[in-house]
Amino acid sequence: MIEADIRVKSFGGAPVLRDIRFRVATGEVLAILGPSGIGKSTLLRIVAGIDSAFEGTVARPERLSMAFQEPTLLPWRTVAENLTLVHPSLGREGAVAALARVGIEDRADLFPRQLSLGQQRRVALARAFAGDPEALILDEPFASLDPATADEMLALTEGLIAGSRPATIFVTHSEPEAARLATRILRLGGRPATIRPDKEAG
Numbered sequence: 133m134i135e136a137d138i139r140v141k142s143f144g145g146a147p148v149l150r151d152i153r154f155r156v157a158t159g160e161v162l163a164i165l166g167p168s169g170i171g172k173s174t175l176l177r178i179v180a181g182i183d184s185a186f187e188g189t190v191a192r193p194e195r196l197s198m199a200f201q202e203p204t205l206l207p208w209r210t211v212a213e214n215l216t217l218v219h220p221s222l223g224r225e226g227a228v229a230a231l232a233r234v235g236i237e238d239r240a241d242l243f244p245r246q247l248s249l250g251q252q253r254r255v256a257l258a259r260a261f262a263g264d265p266e267a268l269i270l271d272e273p274f275a276s277l278d279p280a281t282a283d284e285m286l287a288l289t290e291g292l293i294a295g296s297r298p299a300t301i302f303v304t305h306s307e308p309e310a311a312r313l314a315t316r317i318l319r320l321g322g323r324p325a326t327i328r329p330d331k332e333a334g
């Protein structure tokens with residue numbers, strides 16, 4: 133279970149987020165929608181515990197994984213090593229098994245630059261799921277992929293979430309993506325950004 137109560141988040145004295153409260157239970161998937169620059173990644177970093185410079189509280193489980201907006205793989209490590217570095221107990225075999233879950237076990241010994249962006253995103257997803265997370269945070273995991281690849285990644289993620297049922301939060305710019313994967317949608321708007329009601333009058 134993730135429980136967030138963010139009263140204010142500011143950068144250089146300027147408030148970016150205000151009064152954002154939500155809970156995500158085990159097995160729930162919360163989609164966060166909102167225009168570019170509104171503060172979605174900032175919100176995810178706060179929830180993940182990477183950014184603690186805000187007013188408010190966040191309760192999160194111990195086993196939490198985050199996949200960032202960029203795949204953030206270490207360029208001088210192979211794909212398998214990128215997994216074992218974060219999850220040493222996997223060993224090479226476990227890393228290859230984790231890669232098999234996203235269909236790229238044949239890339240285990242290549243370096244990230246030898247992979248397409250879609251393949252790098254799969255590695256990031258495999259790395260996030262390899263920790264058997266109780267909370268999963270995904271920042272635009274299907275962005276800048278062609279529609280077919282994005283769709284395939286979405287189906288993969290759907291399957292992984294259904295299998296291990298973490299409390300999941302993901303950011304997207306796509307309504308259909310949100311509608312398909314999420315059990316709930318949270319819309320951000322305004323400046324500073326806050327939660328928009330689902331249906332606005334008028």
Ligand SMILES: Nc1ncnc2c1ncn2[C@@H]1O[C@H](COP(=O)(O)OP(=O)(O)OP(=O)(O)O)[C@@H](O)[C@H]1O
Nearest residue numbers: 143144148166167168169170171172173174175201
């Ligand atoms: N470390 C920082 N220092 C100062 N300002 C920042 C910092 N990080 C983010 N911001 C500002 O906070 C605002 C929200 O940024 P954020 O990356 O959270 O947006 P976003 O909703 O994720 O956008 P996108 O959809 O383009 O990824 C932006 O105006 C950005 O410039």
Ligand SMILES: [Mg+2]
Nearest residue numbers: 172173174201
């Ligand atoms: Mg962002």
